[in-house]
Amino acid sequence: MSLGYGVGDFLAVVNLAKAIRVRFVRAPDQFRHISEASKTLCNVLRDIKDIYEQAELDTQQEKHLDEISRSCRSGLNELLSKLDQYQELDPGTNSLGGTCRRVWKRLKWDQAEMAEICQRIQSNVHIFHLFSTSLTSQVAFATNELVQRVNNTMEDKAQHELLEWLTTVNYATQQYEYFKRRQEGTGKWLLGTDKFQQWINNENKNILCTGIPGAGKTILTAIVIKHLEEKCEHDQSVGLAYIYCNFRRHHEQSVDDILASLIKQLCQRMSSLPEDIKTLYAQHKKRQTRPKLDELSESLSVLLGHFSRIFIVVDALDEYSSRDEALRRLLSELLRLQSNSTVSIFATSRHSPWIQSAFEGCLQQEVSAAAEDVEAYLRGHMSDLSNVVLRNNKLQEEIVKAITKTVDGMFLLAQLHLDSLRGKLSVAAVKKTLKKLPTGTDAYNIAYEEAMERINGKTAGEKELAIRIIAWITCAGRPLTITELQYGLAVDIKENVFDTENLPDVQDMEAVCAGLVTVDEKSHIIRLVHHTAQEYFERTQTKWFPRAHYDMAKVCIAYLFYCLQSGAGLRTADYPFACYTRRHLVYHLVRALALPGLARGVLLDKKKVVLCLQKIFAYDGCLKTFQRTAQVPELVTEAHLAAFFGLEGALRELLEAGYALNALDYIRRSPLSWAAENGHEEATRFLIEQGLVLDHKDKWGLTPLALAVMNGQFKVVRLLLDNGASPDSKSNNGRTPLMLGCENGHNYGSARDSLPWNVIDCQRRIVELLLKADCDPNIKDERGWTALHCAAFNNRR
Numbered sequence: 001m002s003l004g005y006g007v008g009d010f011l012a013v014v015n016l017a018k019a020i021r022v023r024f025v026r027a028p029d030q031f032r033h034i035s036e037a038s039k040t041l042c043n044v045l046r047d048i049k050d051i052y053e054q055a056e057l058d059t060q061q062e063k064h065l066d067e068i069s070r071s072c073r074s075g076l077n078e079l080l081s082k083l084d085q086y087q088e089l090d091p092g093t094n095s096l097g098g099t100c101r102r103v104w105k106r107l108k109w110d111q112a113e114m115a116e117i118c119q120r121i122q123s124n125v126h127i128f129h130l131f132s133t134s135l136t137s138q139v140a141f142a143t144n145e146l147v148q149r150v151n152n153t154m155e156d157k158a159q160h161e162l163l164e165w166l167t168t169v170n171y172a173t174q175q176y177e178y179f180k181r182r183q184e185g186t187g188k189w190l191l192g193t194d195k196f197q198q199w200i201n202n203e204n205k206n207i208l209c210t211g212i213p214g215a216g217k218t219i220l221t222a223i224v225i226k227h228l229e230e231k232c233e234h235d236q237s238v239g240l241a242y243i244y245c246n247f248r249r250h251h252e253q254s255v256d257d258i259l260a261s262l263i264k265q266l267c268q269r270m271s272s273l274p275e276d277i278k279t280l281y282a283q284h285k286k287r288q289t290r291p292k293l294d295e296l297s298e299s300l301s302v303l304l305g306h307f308s309r310i311f312i313v314v315d316a317l318d319e320y321s322s323r324d325e326a327l328r329r330l331l332s333e334l335l336r337l338q339s340n341s342t343v344s345i346f347a348t349s350r351h352s353p354w355i356q357s358a359f360e361g362c363l364q365q366e367v368s369a370a371a372e373d374v375e376a377y378l379r380g381h382m383s384d385l386s387n388v389v390l391r392n393n394k395l396q397e398e399i400v401k402a403i404t405k406t407v408d409g410m411f412l413l414a415q416l417h418l419d420s421l422r423g424k425l426s427v428a429a430v431k432k433t434l435k436k437l438p439t440g441t442d443a444y445n446i447a448y449e450e451a452m453e454r455i456n457g458k459t460a461g462e463k464e465l466a467i468r469i470i471a472w473i474t475c476a477g478r479p480l481t482i483t484e485l486q487y488g489l490a491v492d493i494k495e496n497v498f499d500t501e502n503l504p505d506v507q508d509m510e511a512v513c514a515g516l517v518t519v520d521e522k523s524h525i526i527r528l529v530h531h532t533a534q535e536y537f538e539r540t541q542t543k544w545f546p547r548a549h550y551d552m553a554k555v556c557i558a559y560l561f562y563c564l565q566s567g568a569g570l571r572t573a574d575y576p577f578a579c580y581t582r583r584h585l586v587y588h589l590v591r592a593l594a595l596p597g598l599a600r601g602v603l604l605d606k607k608k609v610v611l612c613l614q615k616i617f618a619y620d621g622c623l624k625t626f627q628r629t630a631q632v633p634e635l636v637t638e639a640h641l642a643a644f645f646g647l648e649g650a651l652r653e654l655l656e657a658g659y660a661l662n663a664l665d666y667i668r669r670s671p672l673s674w675a676a677e678n679g680h681e682e683a684t685r686f687l688i689e690q691g692l693v694l695d696h697k698d699k700w701g702l703t704p705l706a707l708a709v710m711n712g713q714f715k716v717v718r719l720l721l722d723n724g725a726s727p728d729s730k731s732n733n734g735r736t737p738l739m740l741g742c743e744n745g746h747n748y749g750s751a752r753d754s755l756p757w758n759v760i761d762c763q764r765r766i767v768e769l770l771l772k773a774d775c776d777p778n779i780k781d782e783r784g785w786t787a788l789h790c791a792a793f794n795n796r797r
Helices: 007-022 029-052 059-086 112-134 137-164 171-181 196-201 215-231 255-268 275-287 293-304 325-338 353-358 372-379 393-407 411-419 428-434 442-455 460-475 484-491 508-509 531-539 548-566 578-593 605-618 624-629 638-644 648-656 671-677 681-689 706-708 714-722 737-742 744-754 757-772 787-796
Strands: 088-089 102-104 208-209 239-245 309-315 342-351 363-366 517-519 525-528
Touching: 007 059, 007 393, 007 681, 029 059, 029 112, 088 196, 088 744, 137 255, 137 275, 137 342, 171 215, 171 239, 196 208, 196 215, 196 342, 196 363, 208 353, 215 309, 215 342, 239 255, 255 325, 275 293, 275 325, 293 325, 309 325, 325 342, 325 353, 342 706, 353 372, 363 508, 372 411, 393 411, 393 428, 411 624, 442 460, 442 531, 460 484, 460 508, 460 517, 460 525, 460 531, 460 548, 484 508, 484 525, 484 548, 484 578, 525 531, 548 578, 548 605, 578 605, 605 638, 638 648, 638 681, 648 681, 671 681, 671 714, 671 737, 681 714, 706 714, 706 737, 737 787
Parallel strands: 208 342, 208 363, 239 309, 309 342
Antiparallel strands: 088 102, 517 525
């Protein structure tokens, strides 16, 4: 072969393939497929080398060979890197004059990852086969196409990883669900209004659509987004991004999250990712950090410059955050985008003077359910009613007329009224219901009340299932998938083994709830039919399911215990409810313990509770007290748990029931120590009032005051000192609370410089409290250090 364009990379691939082939000698059976693929690749490369050592390749052929070789080399280098994870040098062969031999580690390999690498090697084998069998232009083209396909696959994978790194939230799923729920032909009135046409036909204009709850704003938003998608489908110079705000999803809708999602959606409309976005990703991936708000804002501003026109749609601004300053920051960021780009914003909201004033000078459109849309919806869903309605056209028209008259612009009310007619099996029953349809400002409350009355009229089993479903959806710490809820409902807290035969049917779950719940087809989230329903059940929770958190906490404990007993851990596909219970047991447990008269019931099986909490805190990297008591959970009392969560009411209930409040755990800490360490002022005060020893020392000689100082609990430190706690008590190594306060930053290590000012200020105020309490600053510890030594050493670090 002449020393042309591709020979360097080709020879490197030949040598690399040989080296990898040797590494697979005596490989375990689980590596058989990839071992065979590497062997086949070696054979093909050897054939090519033998055939073309004397051949003369033209420039185009050498270029093809170079492209093939570089693509193959990338895959082989990745495989070599993975092999290092599964092999190690055998120390027994590393003798003088001998050679080192690699042995296989006893690790379970990642099947999906290795299968992908194996597939890439097999693709490269096929490409080299094509190259070696013919040098005609057709085969060269086929070879080039396959190389491009492999490279494109790698590029697509890298792009997907980058976009998922920005945010995993997918608003396209919500868009699909909302648009699917619209009645065909409805919502067109908004698209035809003068204000909407002004907005869509003029750059840098904003429009705010306001309306009462249930007016259909979200469905109209979905219709607008669909209209925009169709309008700019074939024009990559037009950008489109949208956000559906949701009061149940505040945890994934910070301003940073919103900007990251806008960047992701706009990038998805581009044929290739902009270099500045790639650079942002590379910088933070290397440091394993997330971009700050100003970085995201700057990246988004630069990204907008790639488009000639950008549409941004935001639904339900009123649901964005319960904090006004968060909404102000979001609107400020969105409106700022218009300073240098042709951005047009479409937003919806309930009536809100503040939001409407923020859009002062912009187009504003009132949204309500159009009569023709309501009629279209009712006629489209008439088939949901009984045969007595379906066979009577006159009755159908009466239904349409009566409901349309009562909804008064509230589209949701039409749905609820229609649901109230389900199961009415006579003309008289239908007409009687129509006469009692609620209207006015309380219409929703009355409609939901009547739906619950219909549930109460069902069989005992159906009623129990419906109320449990609605309770779970209302009180859950986050939206639940239908599968998660199925498994939660199937838990029998009296049994130690989970029985899949207890799983309720999905269709039955929807059917028993009288139209109050719905399941999203793509996300599989089960939720209440509207956020007004969520608001209603949150207000009336004590009426319909007063013990919800108690029951949910018991279910979470039982389910986690199933997981622990099985040895499966808390992250497994075999236990679909494990992720939720791990994340939200504490959420329900704290609320259950706060319910009057239920603390003892929650802690009835205290050992299970402690074991579950140990595992949860271990998974979340927040071990604290539970790490130190893991060896003997039996010594953790009900009072310890109530103190840990700061539940003064639960402590009072336990005291009245005769429970001891001064029991000691494995490291000789009382509930007072647990409350003080975790900064629970009211629980600490209650325990002090019950006469618990203020200066009791644990196995390391640490008092409640020392623990509060170490953890920066200013209010508890002040409370303990005011009640006579000794500021000069020494730990086993001679440290006083003052010393611990002076070296409090020591535990933060190199991260101390980045501590927020309020944390550093709290440490300073704690030290001042101790000095005012007449502590002795000249006491020395076992090293001979005073508090001044500790402070000086801490500042040096």
